[in-house]
Amino acid sequence: MRVRFAPSPTGQLHVGNARTALFNWLLARGRGGTFILRIEDTDVERSTRESEAAILEDLRWLGLDWDEGPDTGGPRSPYRQSERLHLYQRYASELLASDRAYYCFCTAAQLEAGRQEALASGRPALYACTCRRLSREQAQARIGAGEHPAVRFRVPAERDVVFTDAVRGDVRFHTDVISDPIIVRADGHPAYNFAVVVDDALMDVTHVIRGEDHISNTPRQILLYEALGFTPPTFAHLALVMGPDHSPLSKRHGATSVAEFRSKGYLPEALVNYLALIGWSPRGHGGDDEELMPAPELARRFALEDVGHSAGVFDEEKLAWVNRHYLKIADLMRLAELSVRYFNEAGVPMSPDRRGLEFLASALTMANVSVDRLNQVPARLALLFAYDAEAALRDPDVASEMRAEAARDVVRALAEELTTAPRLDRETFRAVANQVKARTAQKGKALFHPIRIALTGRPDGPELDLAVPAIDRGAELPPDAGIPKIIGNRERAAEFVRAIARNR
């Protein structure tokens, strides 16, 4: 089995295309097949090397590795259409020679006029030009006169083209509704319908899995396979991915490219797992199986026959849920490394060394279970890097809570206990809390909430058992660890007591 993903390098990798790539990859990996990456850059105007590089990077990030491609090479190289021009030329000449293709001298304006007319008269907007009946001599004469014709494939009349789509079953088209496609442009570059056929055939692609928008191209491609003497592959057309309003997913729905989801802090394994769930389900019969599983497991279970026929709406809420799952089980050092950029973006400049990363990793235990995405980590961990007792007291709720004498007692007792206490870890913090409890006779929320406010500067946040030790671990960090200065618990408590005194 040989499958391929064939993006045109004209922009960012869209999640819909990423899903197409994923389905190809899943099939190849699950069946011991070969996954080919081919760059369809025959549109000289729009294709760029930058886009190509970006797409490759996105695919790598997703973990969709390819066995043959423009960078890795392979037995059917080259894998960039712009480097295969001689092949298309050869097959086009063959078609021309056998009269299965012909030269077309029509101008863009003429064609457009013909389209308008057809549309206006309620007839299928089919191309019908007189070039089809030009004799070889006439055509040669015009070429000799300096004209640059395109080459069209002659679609046979009065025929039914039927193919069995691996996800939809039989699909039938009548050739009367298929116009003669351009196979070579006037500039000598092959057109899509021609290049795919030549490449898929020459690369021995056995299964063409692509978006549903290609379904109506399939009959002309099948005709081309026949004319060229090739055997058509199995086709499988995937329903498109839609936005919440059921229109094709686009920028106005928000993020659409893999790169955007990446920079928002989604994990690649989450995007992959989620994308696989649009239009497909790993569940067999019974319907209560788990749907969260790593890519190899997805591949093991994947089958084209199980792919749904209808379009799916991209649901970022569910993506977020999948991401939360992977955040919870991810290696903390990895998350620490990934989080650095988000701190910098959030205005907490840092470039941690190993010690700094280890500190971040330990602090991440209070963020990775409660955040949707990595870009929310800085906010969740803000208590570490920003401490301002005065600012905390400007919060009306905090202020009113701290007007109570009992709460003040707690904070004062805390500050006193801390003057003699060592840096806090989980155990010593509990000991201190117990001391404060004994001295003030406060317990539960009345005890811990004032402590929380005094130490973290805010009324909500991660568990104190996690936050308090993290603060002191941060305070102990050497200045050259690459982490911004973190004020310790002792200093925070003292500062808070002074702030209360000033604000009475």
Next chain:
RNA sequence: GUCCCCAUCGUCCAGAGGCCCAGGACGUGGCCCUUUCAAGGCCAAAACACGGGUUCGAAUCCCGUUGGGGACGCCA
């Protein structure tokens, strides 16, 4: 307009004639847990687009309607 594809909870899926007065998940609501916010646990509301057939019996098969999507490019 013509051709093609599609149609189960708000969303993603399960369901391949009786197991379905339709199951799971996300989201939503409630409850529990809890020193806060989350997280987690439990419970609940929520759908077979419509109309005809076929059949003893249809979410499942057929036809039509409606709705959505795609294509009709010297874009891919």
